[in-house]
Amino acid sequence: MFDVDRFRSYFPILGPPVRSGERLVYVDNAATTQKPTGVIDSICDFYRSYNSNVNYGMYDFAVRATEAYESARLRIAQYLNVSQREIVFTYGATDGMNMLATSYGKKFLAAGDEVLVGAAEHHSSYLPWKNLCSDIGATVKIIPLRGERYELDTDFYRSMFGKRTKLVVIQHIGNVLGNVNDIKLLSKMAHENGARIVVDGAASLAHGPIDLRDIDCDFFVTSGHKAFGPSGSGLMFGKYDLLKDMPPFRTGGRMVNEVSFENVAYKLPPERFEAGTPDIAAVIGFGESIKFLSEIKWSSAKQYLANLSRYCRCRLLEVEDLVLYGSGEAGIFSFNILNIHCHDVATILAKHGIAIRAGHHCAQPLMNLLGAIGTARISLCLYNTTEEVDFLVDILKTCKDYFG
Numbered sequence: 001m002f003d004v005d006r007f008r009s010y011f012p013i014l015g016p017p018v019r020s021g022e023r024l025v026y027v028d029n030a031a032t033t034q035k036p037t038g039v040i041d042s043i044c045d046f047y048r049s050y051n052s053n054v055n056y057g058m059y060d061f062a063v064r065a066t067e068a069y070e071s072a073r074l075r076i077a078q079y080l081n082v083s084q085r086e087i088v089f090t091y092g093a094t095d096g097m098n099m100l101a102t103s104y105g106k107k108f109l110a111a112g113d114e115v116l117v118g119a120a121e122h123h124s125s126y127l128p129w130k131n132l133c134s135d136i137g138a139t140v141k142i143i144p145l146r147g148e149r150y151e152l153d154t155d156f157y158r159s160m161f162g163k164r165t166k167l168v169v170i171q172h173i174g175n176v177l178g179n180v181n182d183i184k185l186l187s188k189m190a191h192e193n194g195a196r197i198v199v200d201g202a203a204s205l206a207h208g209p210i211d212l213r214d215i216d217c218d219f220f221v222t223s224g225h226k227a228f229g230p231s232g233s234g235l236m237f238g239k240y241d242l243l244k245d246m247p248p249f250r251t252g253g254r255m256v257n258e259v260s261f262e263n264v265a266y267k268l269p270p271e272r273f274e275a276g277t278p279d280i281a282a283v284i285g286f287g288e289s290i291k292f293l294s295e296i297k298w299s300s301a302k303q304y305l306a307n308l309s310r311y312c313r314c315r316l317l318e319v320e321d322l323v324l325y326g327s328g329e330a331g332i333f334s335f336n337i338l339n340i341h342c343h344d345v346a347t348i349l350a351k352h353g354i355a356i357r358a359g360h361h362c363a364q365p366l367m368n369l370l371g372a373i374g375t376a377r378i379s380l381c382l383y384n385t386t387e388e389v390d391f392l393v394d395i396l397k398t399c400k401d402y403f404g
């Protein structure tokens with residue numbers, strides 16, 4: 001059995017009430033998750049006890065900082081079942097996607113090539129490729145959604161590959177619809193057609209271990225802050241054979257072996273892609289959040305979140321005139337209440353100490369498909385409870401009263 005009270009106790013912010021007499025009900029986890037004490041302490045400890053830059057110093061703090069930075073990389077690589085030389089630290093999923101479009105895209109895509117991009121992608125997965133394609137004369141083709149739950153149309157996807165299809169860009173879990181894509185299947189289809197696949201794992205990292213070898217994607221980007229880690233941390237995974245042929249994204253310190261006025265020799269990956277002083281504290285905190293994730297008993301935790309999500313979906317459907325979009329499979333529920341603006345819904349909930357997100361969720365092309373200017377979005381995490389869902393639904397049921 002998953003012990004939710006124990007799990008909540010790791011998160012100091014969930015303790016105190018947000019306003020007198022009311023508890024904080026934080027259900028905006030797709031935007032960012034709360035941080036456990038261990039992660040917060042690891043960041044404070046770095047600044048308090050051994051703050052130093054990484055890689056060059058000979059003194060004790062510098063050695064400790066470099067060791068902590070590199071052991072975060074090792075821990076993360078082991079968690080994702082890949083080699084540590086395949087983990088490039090980034091400032092987040094957006095940074096990783098821009099890195100790929102600039103480095104891989106500019107070298108390996110050419111005029112006339114095609115990139116398949118999912119219709120439900122976050123702007124951070126769509127815009128870097130759209131811009132690259134328009135710069136080089138390549139084309140972005142959108143993989144459509146199908147059915148009432150707006151799931152990826154895998155049959156159509158299979159039919160989209162042609163001689164010039166070089167790349168697929170797809171989310172693992174959707175931040176609006178909560179749909180879970182079968183990456184192993186999508187990778188297989190891409191590879192059978194000679195294409196590479198880039199996965200946006202921003203929304204999936206908090207949902208349990210991901211075996212990148214098994215799902216066999218070529219690239220994977222994610223953000224630490226979406227899975228109990230600090231903002232400013234993230235990674236770009238790439239298969240080493242691909243990384244080693246890619247040019248740097250940024251240039252500067254730490255990523256070169258030798259520079260003269262005539263020549264430059266770049267380091268091998270991952271250092272080649274990590275120019276300048278990184279956010280060392282964030283990387284150390286990211287490593288700590290992965291330790292936290294790896295200590296969760298995932299079979300019971302997954303069951304808990306699945307039950308809570310099913311419960312939330314049923315309860316939401318009790319609310320009069322509520323339109324729900326997507327499957328909500330991953331505990332993410334986007335909805336509208338007829339004739340009430342989604343920002344009004346979020347404001348009413350906020351008055352009761354309930355934190356949700358409303359708007360287009362950085363997925364405006366998807367909003368156009370849904371025929372909505374925005375949605376209200378509840379995104380659950382392992383520290384949420386059925387009592388919180390009940391409280392939230394009770395308030396939702398009163399929304400109409402405000403507009404009498």
Ligand SMILES: Cc1ncc(COP(=O)(O)O)c(C=O)c1O
Binds near residue numbers: 031093095125
């Ligand atoms: C599915 C998805 N992809 C990518 C991103 C971008 O992540 P970040 O802003 O941390 O770079 C987000 C953030 O909301 C997201 O939900």
